[in-house]
Amino acid sequence: MIDSASVFDLTENTLKEIKKVVEEKNIKRLFFEAHWIYRNRLDEIRDFFGIPITFKTGIETFDNDFRENVLKKGANFKDYREVKKYFDSPCVMVGIKGQTREMIDRDMEIIKNFSHATVNIFMNNSTDIKRDEDLVKWFVEKYRYLEDDPRIDILFEITDFGVG
Template sequence: MRGNGCKWRRCRFCDYHTDFSLDEQANFQLNSKVLAQVTGEFGSLEVINSGSFCDLDDATPEEIAKYFNQVCLLQGLPGQSKEGMLRDIELGLKYFDRVCVNIMVENTKPIKPDYGVIEIFKREVYPLYKDNEQVDILLNNTDFGVGV
């Protein structure tokens, strides 16, 4: 999958941001061609793109939704805003049956969570979705009991 390019371009382990195009129609045509090759032979498929879900052209999420019923979003990153987090969740709800929101936790990589963004999430985003049966929110990455 190809999008219009990762906006952060800060991850020291990633160079996916070099594969992008600002031509949304060309991105959609390429993404449609790739998705047309999905046969279901292996029972599951992981889709990645050159950046994030929010970097895809407007038509590709609808195309992806034909094959998948859930999206996983990472929030709590430097540079995210309340409006951006809300937009990501709403796009997820528009195109998928379920949305899983993971709040970034510190790990061994140099990119660290933005605790200010996480506080905004907890105060202004979490209350809007905490009771929504279509949204799973992992404030800690062990909330589902994995890794406990």
């Protein structure tokens, strides 16, 4: 089951149904995504399910200026250790106009400090944010090896998790 919304956006009934499936199938670990604003509420979900949960968060980049002033993510932290204090798995985005190779290199170094990470290659959508094809090409050439790292989920296409 995959839902890219924040777990806190799910209804109580949906959470109960997920818990029922977890118990019926004897699932030992769950992955949930939660927005940075919910960082102080993650234990509510851990307590509800009673099994280990890997919490992901879509911070998009560790470059605070780009994340907050360009992407408007509402995740105003200054250091990756602040994220690591709450979340197990950052989700970063690459290939966005305005990003630099240096920003991406730094993000790829930082994600090594986490037990898990997801790297998404940006796809154009209805927002004003646009894809940088040259940056995507550079990234794929330099970082394709990440697809062999079991700690990293790298999404070259939005359907790479089998949904979309």
